[in-house]
Structure formats: structure tokens, C-alpha cells
Amino acid sequence: MIVQKYGGTSVGSAARIRRVSRRIAATVKTGEQVVVVVSAMGHTTDRLISLAQSVNEEPPARELDMLVANGETITAPLVAMCLQGLGVPAVSLSGMQAGVRTSGHHSRARIRDVKPDRILQALGEGMVPVVAGFQGVTEDLEVTTLGRGGSDTTAVALAAALKADSCEIFTDVDGIYTADPRLVKTARKLTHIQYDEMLELAAVGARVMHPRAVEIGELYNVPIHVRSSFNDRVGTMIVAQVPMEDRQRVRGIAQESNVAKITVVGVADRPGVAAAIFEPLGKAGISVDVIVQNVGRSGHTDLTFSVSESDLKAAVKLVKLATREVGGRVSSAGGIAKLSIVGTGMLGMPGIAGRMFRSLADAGINIEMISTSEIRITCLVRRDQVEKGVRVLHKTFELDRD
């Protein structure tokens, strides 16, 4: 059994729905049991949101969910009826009908569990269930939406609940690359990548799959196949363990350009200072990424951290408020980018960080801040140098070689 998820671009018009349906029909012909998950067509969601804003500037989340959920429940029956026209028995199901139960957090609900009775019944009758992604219902049958990455999450969660052999995510790219192919001509498509590597890549700017879907895949060990809906080429499998040889190295380079830094000079060096600064940011929904605190001198210390450039203004305001309490002068700068290498191979190879820093230095790229996880190293650099940095690192770690 296979779960296939088609994103908004893949079902963006009647013609594309026909193409997607032919593809599903072809998979069915191979004898595979297929469950389909679809997103809203093209810009439907945006259009519904703007309609909402034209009647209420701040639409309440519960009603906005009721509204935007229509995007997916429009696509699902269209795909199902198109399949039927191709001679493939099919039935569309809303998130409710598919048994997707969620928390009550409107616009960002979490899937609690999936009761796939109706899906199994349809499969048992030889039909292709076409499920509206991105949505579910609470216990009280209130309609919810899952927020960013929602349809991917529906697909992987269904694959987990159905114990499907794999979950195919059809998108507008061919798979996961060693680096952004628009920046690096020699970037290679990876045949496999591990869940943890994919999560790190997503966290530092790779936009192919949302981390929450990958997390479910990891938790239930669902192989996720990221591939293009515009051709038949094999994409990238996201799995628990890539082949041993592949693990011995850096696997990918990622970059993210929308970064700014905030520095607080001369804050009091005592417990509670960091909390006083970062708690208000968290409450305001502002993600803080890299944090560096220097060793204190004479009871004071300096603190630097990065935020998304789009959050900069709000963040500076909150930090200035906090310094009234803990002291310090606030300065900030945009124009920064994150440059990361990712790979489980780094775990057993202590020289990797040194090679990264050396090659950036040789290329004249200054490192402003550093952040690491077990399988990732991220450097903050000037934005106008990040593309060069990606190419340098791609070459340094021989990612162009198979």
C-alpha cells in the first residue's frame, strides 16, 4: 500500500488534476493499493484568506479554519471524479470522514490520531480514497486545519496509521539535493537521506518538506519518497538509515538568507538575565536561532543572537523593554545569512568543523557566529557572501561526487 500526496501546484488547474489522476491510475494499474492526499488548488487558500479579511480584518481562527478547509474539500472530489472518468473507482473523503482527529488549536492543530475505518472500507471495495489534506476535526467535530506543512503531515500520518509501505510526496522539485541546484550547478540529487538529516536541513532553510511530517515519518518509520509530479524520475527516499558508505560524509549544504542579529552589550551577568530577554520573544512567537554569550567581565556580559529579518523590528522592541530591567545597550543588524552543513557522518569525524571554517576563511568569508548540533554546523555570514559559501563548501566536502 502506498500513500501519494499531491501539493497545490500539482493540482493547480483542471489540466493538472487530469495529469495527476492519470498518474494515480497508472500506479493503481501496477496492482498497488493507493491512498491519495491532496492540497488546495494553487492559490485557493490565499484567495479564501483574503476574502475573509475583506469581511473581518482579523478573522477568528475557528471560522477561518471552517473557511480554508474548503480548499482541500474542493480538490478531493475533483480528483475522485476525474479518476472515475478514467475508469478507476475512487471516493473523496474530508479530513473528518478520513478519521483525522486533531487537537482544538485552530489554524495549527496537531493530529491526535487517525481512525482510518472509512479509508480501509474504501480500499476493501477496490476504491482509491482521495483524502482532503491539511484538515481534521476535534472530538466535537469542529473543523481544524494543521498549519504549515499540513498536507504533508496528513499524508505521513495516514501512511503511519495504515502501515503503508511508503508515502510519496509529489512536489515541484525532483527530490533533496546536496545543495540548492539554483546556486550550485554540480549539486546532486540524493537517493536517500535520513530523517534526522532531513530535519536538520529543514531547520536551516531547505524548504522541500516540513519538519513535522518528517518527524511523524521518523516516529512510525514511514519511508517518505519526495519526488516531482512533473516527471517520472525517482526522487529522494527519507529513511531511518541510509547505506553505510553514504553515512561517512557531509550530506548536504543549506542556506537561509532572511537573518538578522541583535546584540546586547553590558547586561548584568547574573541568573535570570537570559530568561528576561528571551521569554518575551518566545511569547511573541519570535524564534531565536543562534545565541552566543561571551564570558562575563566585571559583572557584565555581551549577548548576541539571531532572528528572522522579518521579526527584527518586533524583537528589538521587546529586547529594549527587557534591558530596562537587566541593563545593557541594544544594537542590531540585518543582512545576514545562515550557511549550514548537515550529515550524520559528522558524528564520527572530528575534523569536519575545522575544514568548514578553513575553507570559508580561504574564500575570504568571515564567520560572524557559529551554532552546532550533533549532525549540523551552522555559520552566520554576510548575506552577500552566502552563495559563494555554499559553492565553496559543496566543493570542499566533495558533494559533487557520487
Next chain:
Amino acid sequence: MIVQKYGGTSVGSAARIRRVSRRIAATVKTGEQVVVVVSAMGHTTDRLISLAQSVNEEPPARELDMLVANGETITAPLVAMCLQGLGVPAVSLSGMQAGVRTSGHHSRARIRDVKPDRILQALGEGMVPVVAGFQGVTEDLEVTTLGRGGSDTTAVALAAALKADSCEIFTDVDGIYTADPRLVKTARKLTHIQYDEMLELAAVGARVMHPRAVEIGELYNVPIHVRSSFNDRVGTMIVAQVPMEDRQRVRGIAQESNVAKITVVGVADRPGVAAAIFEPLGKAGISVDVIVQNVGRSGHTDLTFSVSESDLKAAVKLVKLATREVGGRVSSAGGIAKLSIVGTGMLGMPGIAGRMFRSLADAGINIEMISTSEIRITCLVRRDQVEKGVRVLHKTFELDRD
């Protein structure tokens, strides 16, 4: 408690949704408990159907229902969030959430019952429930739509289930008139009309309300107030009993222009002939209206009946097939219209028919066929004479007088 239903034109744009919401808010301010039922915005349903046909020329009914139901579940949250923006607590409900249970006849489901728990809960919490009309679910939670007049039917059925004081149908006309005001300048708006009169008017061409909604109103004795969404004027109340004086007369004139007649000359005059001709028409979904059969001569008879002009071609084909069995020659003619007078007053006034025929004759209008019910007389006349006929009858029965 009052149920207010707003049709597709009334909610056809963001601006109109804002206007409708202000109107609802005004009703709420009077202290009334309000339940709102909405249709799909403007041409949404047509657009969804044409989208369906672009992926499947004959979309299966079950999937088409899943698709077009989105029309109403888009309007409902928009109205609910608009109300909230005006400070009126509101909650949108799909047909399923509102407890509208239907038969499984997709695209023309019948309401089986309404379990309005969720609506009552919302009212109890001081909220305005905004219900998606035109839709329901079967016991298996399959989405159905109610077909023509569906949103009116939802509204009246909810009013019945909730024992509401009345059901207001907001539409693009001011109410029910003694005749089409476009044809008769002196046509008067009726303050009251009886369910049975409304049903007869609807059956012979008055398009304001669909008969099935009126039937539910009659069955559960729900007063239905038909009025304009574009002004505040009182419309027409559809009730069980109009004031006694009003009952003493013809109440309205209706016309329908899309009529054709089929004549079969010389069919065998024996049992089963009519069945042989009309059964195939019924199976093909073709409504036969007026039927006239002459007294037979020498074992043969002539049969004439009327159908919608749009059904003429298909009907002639079926009738010709039938005459292979029962004999007879088939001829047909379009360009006919129905001209009707309606009113419970006719029951006790035997001279009415004579006055109708006499005044048409005096105006040079030939009557081709006649059909009557207890409270209606319908004449088939040439289409180019029907408008004149409406005006003549309106005057004859003094409908311009209050």
C-alpha cells in the same frame, strides 16, 4: 426565535455579506434569537459544476455533492466572522454540524430529520448559528445536497425543528405579487398568502419559492416571510389561513411560457394506452402537465398533453416509440404558454371559471387546453398572447384593488 435565510444574490460579494451581517446584527439587537441559513455566493455553485465537468463530463453524483457543498460552507464562516467583527457572537455550522440528516439520494436528497443540538447549544451560549444551507449528511456521514430550492428547504426545516416563530426568506424580490409586476403595473404585493395557494402558484410558474420548502412550512405550520434583502419593507407571509375577506377571491395570476403540446391522433381506445404513452416519459424524468383525452369514436381516440418546451424533442421521440405499440399519429407544437388563476376563494365561487373564459374570449385569446385543481384554473394559450391574458385576468378579478 427566527430563522433567516439569505440566498446567493444576497451574499454574492464581500460587500453584500457585510450588508447581510449588519441586517442580522440589527435583528439580534431587537432581542430576537436568530438562526441564519446561507446559500453559496453568487455563481459559486455554477463555477464548481463547470470545474467538475472539465475533469469528468458526467461527474458522479456523490462526488459532485462533495464538491458543490463547499459553496455553502464558504459562505457560512464568512458571515459568521463578519458578524463577530460587528460584535455579534456567531458560529458557522456545516449541514452535518447543524444536524441536517438526509436520504442518500445525491444531488436531490430529502431531509429525513434535523437534530439541532449544536444549534441549540450555540443559541444557549448567546451565539448566532450560521448554517450552510442546501446540504446535509446521511447516517454514514456522506455529504448530500438537496437539489432545487435546497437552502429554502434547510431554512424552513430548521424553523420547524427549532419551533421558531417564523422563517424569513430573504430574496431579490419584495414578496409575492398578484401577478408578475414586470407584466402588470398595477400588481399588488400580497401581505398574506396560504401555503396551498403558494404551492399552486409555484407549480404554474411563480419562481419566488420552491414548493418543497412551502410544503414543509405547511406540514409544520411554520409562517414563512418572503421579503427583500435589499430593503426593510415587510414582504409576504405564507401562512395556513389568510384573513377571511382575502379568501373570498382570486389571489394571483401566474404564467409560464416554456410550454409545448403533443397530440396523438387515432390511438386505440382501450385500457393501458395512456400508461404505454406516459410511463416512458415519467421514467425519462419528463413532467407531463395538462392532459386532454377526447371521447373515443369507433374504437379510437385523440390524446393531447403539454410538456416543457425544453423536453419536447425527447418527449416526441418517446411517444413515437410508444405509438408503434398503441397506434396513432404524433404531432407537436411549441410556442404555447400556461395562464393560471389561483385562490382558495374559488372553492366557494362557481362562476369564476366562466368569468375567466369569457374575459379571455372577449380579449380575442383562444384557449387551447384547460386544466383545473380545486383552487386553480389553468388555460393553455398561444405564447404571444399570454402577457395580454395576464393583464386581462388581473383586471377581471380586480386584483389591483386592495
